[in-house]
Amino acid sequence: MDHFTLRDGVLHAEDVPLPAIAEAVGTPVYVYSRATIERHATVFREALAPLDDPHIAFAVKANPNLAVLRVLARQGYGADVVSGGELIRALAAGMKPADIVFSGVGKTHAELEQGLREDIGQFNVESEEEGYELAAIARRAGRAARCALRVNPDVDARTHEKISTGKSENKFGVPLDRATAIYTALAQEDGLDMRGIAVHIGSQLASLEPLEAAFAKVGALIGELRGAGCKVTHADLGGGLGVPYRAGEALPAPAEYGAMVARVTKDWNVRLMFEPGRVIAGNAGVLLTRVVRVKRGLTHPFLVVDAAMNDLARPALYGAWHDFEAVEPSGERMTAHIVGPICETGDTFAMDRECDALGAGHLAVFRTAGAYGATMASSYNSRGFVAEVLVDGDRFAVVADRIAPSAIMDAERMPDWLA
Ligand SMILES: Cc1ncc(COP(=O)(O)O)c(C=O)c1O
Numbered sequence: 544m545d546h547f548t549l550r551d552g553v554l555h556a557e558d559v560p561l562p563a564i565a566e567a568v569g570t571p572v573y574v575y576s577r578a579t580i581e582r583h584a585t586v587f588r589e590a591l592a593p594l595d596d597p598h599i600a601f602a603v604k605a606n607p608n609l610a611v612l613r614v615l616a617r618q619g620y621g622a623d624v625v626s627g628g629e630l631i632r633a634l635a636a637g638m639k640p641a642d643i644v645f646s647g648v649g650k651t652h653a654e655l656e657q658g659l660r661e662d663i664g665q666f667n668v669e670s671e672e673e674g675y676e677l678a679a680i681a682r683r684a685g686r687a688a689r690c691a692l693r694v695n696p697d698v699d700a701r702t703h704e705k706i707s708t709g710k711s712e713n714k715f716g717v718p719l720d721r722a723t724a725i726y727t728a729l730a731q732e733d734g735l736d737m738r739g740i741a742v743h744i745g746s747q748l749a750s751l752e753p754l755e756a757a758f759a760k761v762g763a764l765i766g767e768l769r770g771a772g773c774k775v776t777h778a779d780l781g782g783g784l785g786v787p788y789r790a791g792e793a794l795p796a797p798a799e800y801g802a803m804v805a806r807v808t809k810d811w812n813v814r815l816m817f818e819p820g821r822v823i824a825g826n827a828g829v830l831l832t833r834v835v836r837v838k839r840g841l842t843h844p845f846l847v848v849d850a851a852m853n854d855l856a857r858p859a860l861y862g863a864w865h866d867f868e869a870v871e872p873s874g875e876r877m878t879a880h881i882v883g884p885i886c887e888t889g890d891t892f893a894m895d896r897e898c899d900a901l902g903a904g905h906l907a908v909f910r911t912a913g914a915y916g917a918t919m920a921s922s923y924n925s926r927g928f929v930a931e932v933l934v935d936g937d938r939f940a941v942v943a944d945r946i947a948p949s950a951i952m953d954a955e956r957m958p959d960w961l962a
């Protein structure tokens with residue numbers, strides 16, 4: 544359930560009519576609902592109630608907006624970060640260093656130093672090479688970095704190939720059959736406190752089976768590691784739960800996920816950690832856009848909207864579906880190609896889509912845009928960066944300014960030799 548509903552024929556975010564936001568901030572603009580974020584945070588936490596003191600780290604990549612992170616920090620959430628930039632954001636939003644997990648296959652030397660300096664809770668080490676580099680940095684600082692070893696369980700997550708991370712051909716983690724040797728070797732390093740295993744097989748998972756298969760392999764590995772004399776006190780089970788992108792789509796509920804995790808991990812005797820992203824933020828946001836014009840097409844009209852692939856990349860990147868609705872539906876329907884203004888055919892949100900009838904100047908939303916939306920924006924075609932708004936009851940605030948093309952140009956320099 545989300546808090547974007549029609550009231551008196553006008554789509555609202557909580558108690559705020561979306562036309563009021565378009566009027567005040569312009570379009571395109573992302574609109575997030577605080578109540579929905581909090582509800583999802585609560586639902587996910589409650590789904591893990593059968594577990595003993597789970598640690599939940601929001602995957603910052605899904606929505607790194609500072610205000611969104613602050614809402615989650617107040618819910619007791621930590622952060623899963625994958626860059627120095629995300630680490631700075633999580634700290635700025637009020638997340639405690641101890642509640643931060645640093646994932647990522649390409650942490651630079653500087654990022655490893657930064658994580659250590661901030662004394663973050665855990666590094667999810669993705670290779671033997673990274674482990675030795677981190678150990679050397681930590682030793683020099685007279686410290687021991689708390690680490691989990693991320694394993695690649697070679698499980699097909701049955702999601703889009705570009706967001707699948709747990710197959711042996713994917714770059715993430717170390718192969719399971721080498722994990723015990725690597726863990727044992729890294730555990731000898733003075734600079735490392737090897738304390739657990741991490742796994743994350745992909746995003747937008749529509750079924751629990753691949754997760755269960757991956758977790759079962761982690762369970763066996765934990766047994767093997769302990770048999771080899773290693774300490775294992777933590778297991779990070781990543782994120783990945785899918786969300787409905789189409790009204791009525793059935794996906795595993797967080798409670799089913801929690802029950803499965805409790806069943807599979809009951810004898811592990813570790814502190815479990817989680818890195819949910821999309822399931823918290825996805826349906827907590829919409830992208831509000833205005834129809835620029837309706838252009839006659841061969842089969843159907845083109846609805847040219849003022850949002851584009853630079854604002855919401857998922858349809859262009861993954862062929863992803865986002866429900867599209869009028870803000871003030873007339874009751875009439877149409878079939879249209881929904882496109883942005885960018886000079887690429889890929890700047891297409893939907894082809895042959897049946898939707899509310901819309902005309903030039905009308906407002907509409909792409910739903911389920913709260914995760915992997917604004918965070919993946921670019922300024923392609925010199926369009927500037929999209930604005931973001933957070934709604935809280937009957938009030939709203941701009942939580943990210945629209946960055947104008949001229950401001951982006953300000954960061955560019957003309958070399959002397961072209962002056
Ligand atoms: C390491 C890691 N953790 C967590 C996530 C969050 O995934 P999701 O948004 O699907 O929950 C991702 C993204 O897939 C990831 O790569």
Ligand SMILES: N[C@@H](CCCC[NH3+])C(=O)O
Pocket residue numbers: 604706746747857914915
């Ligand atoms: N960007 C992807 C998700 C990537 C998950 C990152 N590990 C999407 O929009 O679906």
